[in-house]
Amino acid sequence: MLTGITGQDGSYLAEQLLSRNYEVHGLVRRTSSTQRVRLDALFHDSDVYDKRLFLHYADLDDTTTIRRILLKTEPDELYHLAGQSHVGASFEIPETTCQFTGMGTLKLLEIVRDLTKQPRFLHISSSEIFGRPDVAPQNEQTAMRPVTPYGVAKTFATNMVRLYRDSFGLFACNAICYNHESERRGESFVTRKITKAAAAISLGLQDKLKLGSLDGKRDWGYAPDYTDAMWRMLQQPTPDDYVLATGKEHRISEFLDAAFKAVDLDWHDYVEQDPRYMRPSEVTQLVGDATKAQAKLDWTATTTLPELAERMVMNDRKLQEPQCVGTPND
Ligand code: G4F
Numbered sequence: 199m200l201t202g203i204t205g206q207d208g209s210y211l212a213e214q215l216l217s218r219n220y221e222v223h224g225l226v227r228r229t230s231s232t233q234r235v236r237l238d239a240l241f242h243d244s245d246v247y248d249k250r251l252f253l254h255y256a257d258l259d260d261t262t263t264i265r266r267i268l269l270k271t272e273p274d275e276l277y278h279l280a281g282q283s284h285v286g287a288s289f290e291i292p293e294t295t296c297q298f299t300g301m302g303t304l305k306l307l308e309i310v311r312d313l314t315k316q317p318r319f320l321h322i323s324s325s326e327i328f329g330r331p332d333v334a335p336q337n338e339q340t341a342m343r344p345v346t347p348y349g350v351a352k353t354f355a356t357n358m359v360r361l362y363r364d365s366f367g368l369f370a371c372n373a374i375c376y377n378h379e380s381e382r383r384g385e386s387f388v389t390r391k392i393t394k395a396a397a398a399i400s401l402g403l404q405d406k407l408k409l410g411s412l413d414g415k416r417d418w419g420y421a422p423d424y425t426d427a428m429w430r431m432l433q434q435p436t437p438d439d440y441v442l443a444t445g446k447e448h449r450i451s452e453f454l455d456a457a458f459k460a461v462d463l464d465w466h467d468y469v470e471q472d473p474r475y476m477r478p479s480e481v482t483q484l485v486g487d488a489t490k491a492q493a494k495l496d497w498t499a500t501t502t503l504p505e506l507a508e509r510m511v512m513n514d515r516k517l518q519e520p521q522c523v524g525t526p527n528d
């Protein structure tokens with residue numbers, strides 16, 4: 199059972215589980231019906247949809263419906279990936295962020311606690327819990343010092359998962375994920391915004407790219423690697439928390455370099471700063487130490503930043519080419 203099955207991580211995890219012969223169930227919001235594009239291939243595969251992949255309608259705060267679905271489907275594993283995940287937006291909608299990202303997790307844990315057959319539970323936590331840490335790189339023991347509403351909500355949820363594991367004996371794990379991107383990344387996150395713009399500019403469909411602060415550095419990996427680690431976490435003999443990261447910190451300008459280089463352009467000619475995309479506060483020095491995941495899960499993030507950027511730009515060119523009339527860069 200997956201919450202957030204229509205998102206980037208949910209869609210990759212669903213594919214990986216299906217390829218491992220799982221029967222996969224996903225919770226979807228009624229309003230997310232137009233957001234199923236990432237599941238399109240599975241949805242239109244008559245051997246998969248409604249045979250090995252099942253979707254159920256339930257909002258994260260609809261505990262009665264979720265309880266009913268869990269009682270009926272009796273999942274072995276429950277991957278909780280849903281929530282308001284945009285850090286910038288969390289400053290605009292802190293209550294909604296805490297309601298879904300924080301309380302949504304607690305409500306699920308409460309339901310699982312009452313089930314006779316309890317599934318193994320995975321919560322997708324975030325490097326945002328570390329906020330402005332004293333140490334770099336961070337590991338599972340690093341103190342949580344969030345500085346964004348999203349980070350505060352994730353800290354609450356992460357601690358609740360630990361509490362339900364320690365106090366109520368749930369097989370509950372936190373995947374403490376650093377930034378992970380892909381061709382399926384939402385278009386408002388900085389990497390996808392950049393790759394989509396680089397592709398559009400190279401096709402003559404866009405002139406400028408407006409961004410917020412370029413001072414940030416991130417530890418950026420490739421999303422399917424991270425969902426694979428999530429599955430590995432639930433196959434362990436005991437529940438635990440794991441940092442999932444590449445261990446490499448890059449500036450936003452390095453991602454810009456790689457993305458625009460993939461289409462033979464120089465980003466300095468196109469990028470403008472726009473205060474609308476600046477945040478009231480920013481995390482710093484977020485870079486993860488995934489030694490434990492490597493040792494216990496036999497997992498490492500392998501995709502490099504230039505590979506990731508190029509892959510995303512080429513995919514965005516393919517998606518936008520049909521809109522392009524005439525020769526690119528005429
Ligand atoms: O792409 P971002 O929005 O990612 P952010 O804030 O690091 O959060 C992502 O990663 C977290 C860790 O895994 C997740 F928990 C979270 O759910 C999400 O997936 O922003 C990255 C950086 C920031 O410093 C931001 O200020 O890019 C900077 N930035 C500059 N211009 C921009 C923009 N970010 C966005 N979204 N849009 C801009 O125009």
